[in-house]
Amino acid sequence: MPTIVSQGRSGVSGIPLPPVPNVLVLGGTTEASALAEALAARGLSATLSYAGRVERPRAQPVPVRIGGFGGVTGLQRHLRENRVTHLVDATHPFAATMSAHALAAARNGGVPHLRLTRPAWRAQAGDRWRHVADIEAAVAALAGPPRRVMLALGRMHVGAFAAQPQHHYLLRFVDRADLAPVLPHHDLVVDRGPFTAAADLDLLREHAIDIVVCKNAGGSGAQAKLVAARELGLPVLMIDRPADPGGKAVHRVDEVMDWLDHGAHRGV
Template sequence: MHILILGGTTEARRLAELVHARVRTTSSLAGRVAAPKLPPGEVRVGGFGGAEGLARWLREHQVDAVIDATHPFADTISSHAARAAAEAHVPLLALRRPGWAPVKGDDWHPVDTLEEAADVARRLGRRIFLTTGRMGLASFAHIPDAWFLLRSVDPPEPPFPPHLDVLLDRGPFTLDGERDLLRRHAIEVLVTKDSGGTATAPKLTAAREAALPVVILRRPPAPEGVPVVTTPEAAAQWLTAGSDVRPPG
């Protein structure tokens, strides 16, 4: 059995660890991170050339199942995976960590786009902590009257906001560390995506303790008709089921 795992997420790596000893596993990484943590098994880096290219790759490499374990906001590759799996008649499963949910004391401002996030954050404060990734920085570049702290794994590329500091770091992050960061930089607003998981969740607790507003970008849904599980263990069980796995559509 040959499976393709899409994504370099923590969940994707964990799934590869669970199954690579008993099935042939190929993990596909987008290549946007300079020094990614590599999973066990075979690894490929880079795009496929859209849905058609991915469908061709699935046929040529005789893939038996695809697990879309990409980041919850990687909706383009998820859409391509759904189309390619249907075209190649290969079963597809989406592995998505659960999203975050507000608790008592949170001051959340949900939005649907980064452009909306920029407008809301600008109204809420002038010292803004961005944890939305380096690829979305352009949405904030038009704001001249705010100071931004961007945390990302790799350096961003322009366009930048006029007043920007960059903190290169990779999670997981601790609650004490997030408390210190918010205090040290006098942060007034946190902007983040609903990525879910525990690696970056402490920033939400720290923001709640400091009574800071959080502008949070809602995650896009998985493609219609694609089954979804929330843990690598459940994805491994789906693969083990064998005869219960069915192609989409």
């Protein structure tokens, strides 16, 4: 990947102006893609970084890198060597380790840092949510007689539910897995969101789902299953978000662009 170099500028009075932004976006979310489009439309130098869990990520209007950095030290080195002027963490709300590393590397390297994150979902009238703290608690909550369970979690955590093999699971992945899921009874749907409430309503009915298990990812792209579950009166095991990693956070792309224009140079 070519190294993008940002150079300082001098005003008419000789006072240095803020450097031309060279933005590193930690992505993998719909919001990260939307930010990449906004940065490209503005003509700003930017790179979008994926962790590498999706085999065929969407085409992007900015350069893309795939893979980890090697912890805080590796990310800090990347920021320095590529002369990154701004770091935007637009990772999934459950990517707690990456968010913590991003904040630490930015602070250590003196690089302005901002999180672009989705507001968490909140239960509405008619929802039957049971909150659990993590994947292990969700697995434990499924103890009991066989049911038909939609695991709306992606493929990373599916293996944990082999501890409750009595259920028939519905899985929905962005990519088809190289290895078959370890669950003895399951159906696999390969599809990429955003999804509609009408389509998810049909999906839950078709598979006669009794309960939905999901993370509180927030946003609109994955909310359809919750609307469908509400319509059918189904219970939802809602896995709560990890602790907030800290740092300044916003919820909209235009807020990031405003930060790049003004707030970051004020040390926000």
